[in-house]
Each structure stands twice: as structure tokens, then as C-alpha cells.
Amino acid sequence: MTNATTAAHVTSPYFARNQWYVAAYGTEIGRDLFTRTVCGESILFWRTGAGEVTAMADRCVHRRFPLSEKPSRLDGDTVVCGYHGFTYGADGVCVSVPGQKRVPRTARLATYAVKEQDSFVWVWIGDGDRADEGLIPRAPWLDSERYSTVYGMEPLAARYGLLVDNLLDLSHETYLHGGYIGTPEVAETPITTEVDDAAGVVHVSRHMDDAACPPFYAKSTGIEGRITRWQDIEYHAPCLYLLHSRIAPVGTPGPAADGSDPDAFHVEVVYAITPETEHTTHDFWAVARDFALGDEEVSAFLAQNNRTVVLQDVVALDRLETVIASEPEGTQELSINIDTGGLAARRILRRLVEEGAGTGTAAL
Structure with a gap:
């Protein structure tokens, strides 16, 4: 399960938060950048070189460019934004920015707890500290x-x-x-x-x-x-x-x-x-x-x-x-x-x- 970063999200009074939702079939997610919106939140999914599913906000912190859009790409186990080159690790933390060596401390994407189970990829929508895999129903x-x-x-x-x-x-x-x-x-x-x-x-x-x-x-x-x-x-x-x-x-x-x-x-x-x-x-x-x-x-x-x-x-x-x-x-x-x-x-x-x-x- 990917560790989730608690972050501010737009909260709708319509969605049940602090719940697990199916985001995809496991077969949908590979070594290409994949996006799906769940409960109003645009989420970027991809598999690391070790085959683990990772999930993070599908928006670069710099100018909000969707990381799922070309020419954004995977480079090993990092995501390179196709707009200005901000580069993120699988934990959502920015590791490189253009034109300077210092990476701003706040340059990190919200990440989501994920669990691959029964052919589904489940994602936790809500407070990441409350993500309990034992709550996921089985099929x-x-x-x-x-x-x-x-x-x-x-x-x-x-x-x-x-x-x-x-x-x-x-x-x-x-x-x-x-x-x-x-x-x-x-x-x-x-x-x-x-x-x-x-x-x-x-x-x-x-x-x-x-x-x-x-x-x-x-x-x-x-x-x-x-x-x-x-x-x-x-x-x-x-x-x-x-x-x-x-x-x-x-x-x-x-x-x-x-x-x-x-x-x-x-x-x-x-x-x-x-x-x-x-x-x-x-x-x-x-x-x-x-x-x-x-x-x-x-x-x-x-x-x-x-x-x-x-x-x-x-x-x-x-x-x-x-x-x-x-x-x-x-x-x-x-x-x-x-x-x-x-x-x-x-x-x-x-x-x-x-x-x-x-x-x-x-x-x-």
C-alpha cells in the first residue's frame, strides 16, 4: 500500500469520504501514466519498476499541468512534468526543478493509499492516516x-x-x-x-x-x-x-x-x-x-x-x-x-x- 499524504482536497457534500473506492482494474495500470477521477479528485496512477501501483494528484504543483498529459513521462521511477520538467518520485516528493538546485520544501504532490485486491485497484479517498485495508470488502x-x-x-x-x-x-x-x-x-x-x-x-x-x-x-x-x-x-x-x-x-x-x-x-x-x-x-x-x-x-x-x-x-x-x-x-x-x-x-x-x-x- 502506498503511504498517503494528508492534503487539502475540494470537499463535496455529496461524496462519502474516508472510504475505499475502486479506481481501476489492475490490468489497466502499467508503466504508462494513467489517470482517473474519483469523487471529484483527478488521480495519477502508474506502476513502479517493482510492479507496485502508486497514486498521486494528477496536477504539477508548479502551474497545475496534468501529469497524465503528454509530453509528461515516466523516467525510471519518477514522473517528469511535460510543461516545465518538475520531477516527482513515487512518494509524490519533487526531486528536481528547472533552473535551480534547491527544491522548494512544499514541492510535493498529495499521494493516495492504494491496495490491489481481487483484480481491482482500490484507492482511499480521505484522510490517509485513516486508511485501513481491513475495511476493503472482498470479491x-x-x-x-x-x-x-x-x-x-x-x-x-x-x-x-x-x-x-x-x-x-x-x-x-x-x-x-x-x-x-x-x-x-x-x-x-x-x-x-x-x-x-x-x-x-x-x-x-x-x-x-x-x-x-x-x-x-x-x-x-x-x-x-x-x-x-x-x-x-x-x-x-x-x-x-x-x-x-x-x-x-x-x-x-x-x-x-x-x-x-x-x-x-x-x-x-x-x-x-x-x-x-x-x-x-x-x-x-x-x-x-x-x-x-x-x-x-x-x-x-x-x-x-x-x-x-x-x-x-x-x-x-x-x-x-x-x-x-x-x-x-x-x-x-x-x-x-x-x-x-x-x-x-x-x-x-x-x-x-x-x-x-x-x-x-x-x-x-
Whole structure:
């Protein structure tokens, strides 16, 4: 983990600070300068010669030139600003300035705590002294040899709270994703919701004993006929969403007491919901499966179909963002039973925002 330098950042009353967020897949970051904005903060990422990920503010201290912009470059384990040549080490400290031997004491960039785990690169947004790696939620399937995984990321021109709402209420699959993952039973089946406010975790479950098998699962598993379909959501505020999916032909026995379940197919759907700005979001998605391991045809099918589903959400949420942004302040909305998980998540997010910033919160 890179040591974090405590520095003054522009604090928005919308983002939950002192939290871990997914900034990238590990495969995105190498020996090229890479930038991504997280919670309104533009961050520069790169790997040292030893392969460690480092993260620092993507602005030179001299004239604020973005270090990710060419002709800025890496020189060994230092970053050379392409505007005036200020040079920084992996710890953010400036080691060279043009035209003089003395380097100003204040010539240093804010650095961020980072942790590479489960195929993700996590970054701590907030007070670096409070960055506890033990707080990072796990998604171990993404780099497990017992699973095959496809993944991607789509930009969302909508506030991140809308994606949280979307993923915690899967009844929309019936209508928005029909022909891919949606069937009538998803919307018809009641949910159960459990909330751990202290841990910031929301559980939403929907178990369908007899449901149509959507193409997403029929073509990837080879199941013919109706299925038992379980959807068990585990949302770790503010960033990580896990959907534990169990699919089996109707009549298949459930999991054994020891947790083994050899007669069913299991899919772990993972979303990292990372705010970019107050009205844009990084929508990371991954699908891990415990069947057809290494089958490239199945992987290509799931990657294409899941990206199609994600893009259907993107179109809907981008449109919803424009509607909400144009509404008068105080406009009311109606909530029903299927919204219990999403409402609990909203409550937790508001608390995290208030605890992190010490201010009121904008609408999530």
C-alpha cells in the first residue's frame, strides 16, 4: 500500500469520504501514466519498476499541468512534468526543478493509499492516516482459479446513487432487460431485506422456485426448461455490490448443510460503483462463473450479453439523470416494497457522507 499524504482536497457534500473506492482494474495500470477521477479528485496512477501501483494528484504543483498529459513521462521511477520538467518520485516528493538546485520544501504532490485486491485497484479517498485495508470488502471470485471471469467498465452520465437504486431493485430486469436476463418471475417474486447499519451492508434476496430460464443462463449453462433461480444481493456501501446467483433445473436439491451445491450453476456478478463527479459514475462490472471454466465461447457470450445489459441500464439512468436534474427542488417520488433495499442504501450513504465531510448531503 502506498503511504498517503494528508492534503487539502475540494470537499463535496455529496461524496462519502474516508472510504475505499475502486479506481481501476489492475490490468489497466502499467508503466504508462494513467489517470482517473474519483469523487471529484483527478488521480495519477502508474506502476513502479517493482510492479507496485502508486497514486498521486494528477496536477504539477508548479502551474497545475496534468501529469497524465503528454509530453509528461515516466523516467525510471519518477514522473517528469511535460510543461516545465518538475520531477516527482513515487512518494509524490519533487526531486528536481528547472533552473535551480534547491527544491522548494512544499514541492510535493498529495499521494493516495492504494491496495490491489481481487483484480481491482482500490484507492482511499480521505484522510490517509485513516486508511485501513481491513475495511476493503472482498470479491475473491474475480481472481480465483475455480471461476472464469469476464469484466468491463462503462461510463455513466448519472449520479452514482441512481446506479445503487438500480442494482438493489432487480425487478427492473423483467422490463428493461427482457430477452437477456429478465423474466416475469423476477418482478412477481417478493423480496426479503436485511440491513446491517453499523457495517453499512444491505442484503436483498429473491428466491424463485419455478421460473423461466432467460437466454443469459440458458445459453451459457445449457439448461433446457424451467429453473430454480436465486438472487442474493450483498451491497457494501459505498462502492461494492455483489449478486450471488444460483441457477438449477426445477427440482434440483438445494445446497447441503456443509455449503456444497454440486448440482447447481453459480454466477457471481460484481459491480464497483465509483463516483467520478457529482453527476457521473464509473460503472465497473464483472461476471464470474463456476462452470464451463476456460470455455472461450461461453466467456464471449457472457461478456457481450452482460455488456448489453449494462448499456441498457446506462441509457435508462443517463435519461433519468436529466429528468431529475430538471425537476423542481422537493419533487416527491413513490416507493413500494421492492424499494426497501435501495432506501436502506440511501440512508447508509447519507450517513457516510455526513460522517466523512461533516456537512449536509445532496440528494443521492
